[in-house]
Amino acid sequence: MKTQVIHSLTTDFESFVHQTEEGIEFWLARDLQKLLGYTAWRNFKNVISKSQIACEASGQKVENHFVDVDKMAIVKK
Numbered sequence: 232m233k234t235q236v237i238h239s240l241t242t243d244f245e246s247f248v249h250q251t252e253e254g255i256e257f258w259l260a261r262d263l264q265k266l267l268g269y270t271a272w273r274n275f276k277n278v279i280s281k282s283q284i285a286c287e288a289s290g291q292k293v294e295n296h297f298v299d300v301d302k303m304a305i306v307k308k
Contacts, residue, residue: 247259247262260279283297
């Protein structure tokens with residue numbers, strides 16, 4: 232992969248970062264879905280499930296890396 236493409240992808244990825252008050256960085260799945268080009272949530276949800284399985288298989292605790300978050304939708308009138 233060309234260096235320019237890698238820098239562009241990194242910049243795009245970092246533009247979606249959120250941060251807790253303690254300075255811990257995190258990304259929301261809905262943001263990553265768009266960034267990675269998934270148009271349907273059901274397809275991206277499968278990616279998340281596979282990622283959780285890989286996390287567990289590597290000896291990591293899934294709950295330390297994947298947190299369920301409910302984000303309220305804002306309805307514009």
